[in-house]
Amino acid sequence: MKIGILVLLALVRAAPVLAQTPVVGSWREQVRRLRGAHAATAPIVKAPHRLALPRSVASASTALAEQEPNNTAATADSAALGDQASGVLDPAGDVDFWFLDLTAGEFLSVDVDANEAGSPLDPAIALFAPDGVTQIVTNDDFDGLDSRISHRITTSGRYYVAIKGFGNQGGPEDSYAINFGTVTCGTVGTEQEPNDGPGTATPIAIGDSGSGEICARDANPLGDVDYWAFTAQAGTTIELDVDAEELGVLSDPFLAAYASNGITRLAFNDDEDGRDSRLQFSIITTGTYYAAVSTIADPGGNPFPYSLHVRLTAQGPGDPITVRADSLGFPLGLAVGSNGDVFVGDVTGSRVARVSTQGAVTTFAAGIQSPLGLAFDAFGNLLVASVDGAVYRVTPQGQATPFITDAGIPFWIAVAPDGRIWLTDVSDRSLRRYSPTGQFETRFDAGSIGGFGPGPLAIGPSGEPYFSNGTEIWKLVNGQPQRVFGNAFVIWAFAFDVAGNIYAPAPAVGRLTLFDPAGTALADPFAVGPDAPQAVAFGRDGTGATVARLFATDSRVGRLVEVNPAGVEHAGYPVGFVPPPFSLDVAVASLLGAGGLSAADVQYLDALGNHNGRYDVGDLRAYLTLVGDLPEAAGAATPRRAGRNP
Amino acid sequence: MRRVCMLFALAVLFFGVACADDSTGTGGPPQAGTLILRLTTPHADDGAVLFELSGPPIDSVVAVSASLRLFMRRASDSTIVAAVVGDIADGAVVTLRVPDVGAAAGYTARVLDVADRQNALRASLTGYALTVVP
Numbered sequence: 097m098k099i100g101i102l103v104l105l106a107l108v109r110a111a112p113v114l115a116q117t118p119v120v121g122s123w124r125e126q127v128r129r130l131r132g133a134h135a136a137t138a139p140i141v142k143a144p145h146r147l148a149l150p151r152s153v154a155s156a157s158t159a160l161a162e163q164e165p166n167n168t169a170a171t172a173d174s175a176a177l178g179d180q181a182s183g184v185l186d187p188a189g190d191v192d193f194w195f196l197d198l199t200a201g202e203f204l205s206v207d208v209d210a211n212e213a214g215s216p217l218d219p220a221i222a223l224f225a226p227d228g229v230t231q232i233v234t235n236d237d238f239d240g241l242d243s244r245i246s247h248r249i250t251t252s253g254r255y256y257v258a259i260k261g262f263g264n265q266g267g268p269e270d271s272y273a274i275n276f277g278t279v280t281c282g283t284v285g286t287e288q289e290p291n292d293g294p295g296t297a298t299p300i301a302i303g304d305s306g307s308g309e310i311c312a313r314d315a316n317p318l319g320d321v322d323y324w325a326f327t328a329q330a331g332t333t334i335e336l337d338v339d340a341e342e343l344g345v346l347s348d349p350f351l352a353a354y355a356s357n358g359i360t361r362l363a364f365n366d367d368e369d370g371r372d373s374r375l376q377f378s379i380i381t382t383g384t385y386y387a388a389v390s391t392i393a394d395p396g397g398n399p400f401p402y403s404l405h406v407r408l409t410a411q412g413p414g415d416p417i418t419v420r421a422d423s424l425g426f427p428l429g430l431a432v433g434s435n436g437d438v439f440v441g442d443v444t445g446s447r448v449a450r451v452s453t454q455g456a457v458t459t460f461a462a463g464i465q466s467p468l469g470l471a472f473d474a475f476g477n478l479l480v481a482s483v484d485g486a487v488y489r490v491t492p493q494g495q496a497t498p499f500i501t502d503a504g505i506p507f508w509i510a511v512a513p514d515g516r517i518w519l520t521d522v523s524d525r526s527l528r529r530y531s532p533t534g535q536f537e538t539r540f541d542a543g544s545i546g547g548f549g550p551g552p553l554a555i556g557p558s559g560e561p562y563f564s565n566g567t568e569i570w571k572l573v574n575g576q577p578q579r580v581f582g583n584a585f586v587i588w589a590f591a592f593d594v595a596g597n598i599y600a601p602a603p604a605v606g607r608l609t610l611f612d613p614a615g616t617a618l619a620d621p622f623a624v625g626p627d628a629p630q631a632v633a634f635g636r637d638g639t640g641a642t643v644a645r646l647f648a649t650d651s652r653v654g655r656l657v658e659v660n661p662a663g664v665e666h667a668g669y670p671v672g673f674v675p676p677p678f679s680l681d682v683a684v685a686s687l688l689g690a691g692g693l694s695a696a697d698v699q700y701l702d703a704l705g706n707h708n709g710r711y712d713v714g715d716l717r718a719y720l721t722l723v724g725d726l727p728e729a730a731g732a733a734t735p736r737r738a739g740r741n742p
Numbered sequence: 743m744r745r746v747c748m749l750f751a752l753a754v755l756f757f758g759v760a761c762a763d764d765s766t767g768t769g770g771p772p773q774a775g776t777l778i779l780r781l782t783t784p785h786a787d788d789g790a791v792l793f794e795l796s797g798p799p800i801d802s803v804v805a806v807s808a809s810l811r812l813f814m815r816r817a818s819d820s821t822i823v824a825a826v827v828g829d830i831a832d833g834a835v836v837t838l839r840v841p842d843v844g845a846a847a848g849y850t851a852r853v854l855d856v857a858d859r860q861n862a863l864r865a866s867l868t869g870y871a872l873t874v875v876p
Contacts, residue, residue, distance in 0.1 A: 531861070535860055684813040684825070685815065687792070687813075687825060688792075688813065688814070688815040688817075688823045688824070688825065689815065689817060689823055690815055705857075705861045706857070706861050706862045706863055708863055712792070712855050712857065712863050713790040713791065713792040713825050713827070713855045713856070713857050713863070714789070714790060714855075714857030714858075714861040714862055714863045715861065716790065716813075716825060716827065717789050717790040717827050717857055717861050718861040720811060720827055721861075725811065726811060726827060726828070727808065727809045727810070727811060727828060
């Protein structure tokens, strides 16, 4: 399951794992630069173009020198706030302890300068409680390879700081300087402190950039929050983009957008670009909106500088969007029932929610851990792939039972017109095909497609399964993966219209793109209203026919949205099982020698059954199961009349 | 003695004829009733059987159980082609309503195809047989 979640997150975010790459310079230099710059007009200098100011640790005139042995709390060297101390971690495995007497309420800062000053040392530091044993906080690589700890002291007493080389590194050249002080929060960049709420937000215009510092100036457990206010026009889409880690400091900013009342959170993001955050959202009503920058990773920890960019995003024919339902947790997969209700998998809520055509949200099925792909089977049951390794079958009454259990990590799922079930298995990077009643038929290896996946899956107009590997769409032709096209951004759970065009969500950049069947972009963006669209599906009318309405799950903000139907040129390609154009009587008569089936019908029935090249009694049995005319004791499924689902 | 022997011979003839009437029906009026079509199978997971039944007239054919689905077509006056689908077991499969139960031995039945409960066709029909019994 952990693997599945990791794969999922990797696919959703499409961002490489953050590399702990050493960078040159210090966070203070960034602060200094920001203080002297009006970021609204001057661009932030990005890493690695940071200015290093080489300093010699040994030349620090105010440095206290360590006195060995000081390898334990009991033999720690003394220091006080305001001191700079120095030492050498020699030999390998050496640990230097320092102690300070601190008072409750002080905001301790312990900042090591070593690597940035030319030492080969990669230091790591830890703060210990007055018992000398309990470790309160540690840090490695805050400032390039150098370390820093910021911590609010809650109980007066003697505290201990230990410094050692990462990986027990040590040697005669591994010198360091360690600065003991208190964290001071000043006004940095263009922010205007106090700006901890919407009432004191710093104004910023769309198209401009601002800069500031997240610094926990008080004991607020949420840490510092910087609010920015801007005015936006209805019908536009705004992008908010925060850079902090990109400035070269180990930091993890969090970003949220608030409505005009300053309370209603419209969108939020963490870690869109590495640890940096970015989001976009559509403006429904002209007014003042707020961007709030903070950190949830270490709100009482090390201060860090950031820059905020507020941009207007160009819209597409699918804008503006309409929110059909919200408070859906983390919606990912979706499927549309034959009466037009939309079924949404809520990953965090471990449920499937049903959104009626009137917008009413109810829980359709509960207890399905992290539902991923959704599709209706030929009998009207909803199939739900779960990270627990099973595909669940949910009856129209909402009863969920494990259905397919022999796949490793079933990820996405689709039902072909012949009723067969296709799923992608991320555990072994394969596609698996099952009969309409859930019997495993065959497996197709897709490891050769590269990238992630195979991930999201859809049946194309040719009847072949199409699937994404992250940034490319592939299809299965004669059992072999064949690349269709690629894109710069991650392509998530796409859908076909009747013209064969592909509507593809790109969650990482918050947009939908419309491609023609060959992969040429017809509209890019097609829509930018969704914050992080994950999956799209066409609506259906009361007869079950697909229509020119397109829905999308918008995961980060927990909502189901519909794009502007005026921009949807074609109806959706029908999904799922398509009842064959002949009656049971004809199928039976043909088997018994009276004829009546076309060659195509015979081929269909053979494919439905045992696909041995002819129509036989096994195929009739499969058809009876499919259309619900086999007595229940004999059927593997609980059949319903074909073609109808909730 | 000769008279006794004669009576015995008559008795033998009488009872012998009576016995022949009971076993073959020949010589008496046809008696309508039901016959059973029994399947002999080497497998325990048959899911569908296609068969052909020929012989004397048959009024109707019904499955022996509601859990079986039966489809049939009269290919000719003397031949029925039928398929029975469901969880089929060794033993009675269908019931035949016939105008003359005494003609049971005149029916012949032949298995044409068998599929298992996963819809796969049996590669061999060895060991399968159908018999019509009273």
